[in-house]
Amino acid sequence: MPLPVDIHIGRVLRRRRQLLGLTQAQLAEVCGLTFQQIHKYETAINSLSATRLWRLADALSVPVSYFFEGLPAEKKSFAPSNDHKRPG
Numbered sequence: 001m002p003l004p005v006d007i008h009i010g011r012v013l014r015r016r017r018q019l020l021g022l023t024q025a026q027l028a029e030v031c032g033l034t035f036q037q038i039h040k041y042e043t044a045i046n047s048l049s050a051t052r053l054w055r056l057a058d059a060l061s062v063p064v065s066y067f068f069e070g071l072p073a074e075k076k077s078f079a080p081s082n083d084h085k086r087p088g
Helices: 004-019 024-031 035-042 050-059 064-068
Strands: none
Touching: 004 035, 004 064, 024 035, 024 050, 050 064
């Protein structure tokens, strides 16, 4: 099941590609990918690595942060919970 961030990035990727009048095949060629891979990114079947996201941003003439604009910040704590007690 795709994560919300992958869905958001995929939608932004597709919107920007279409805005520039590029096909999936044209964008894929510029980035050294297959059009199937672009399709998988746009539909959130596959997640993008940081390197691929950077390459796509460069090919689409946008900063990497562009893909995260409008994404709601999740308020999750990464601190360890108190449910697990340390021995000793």
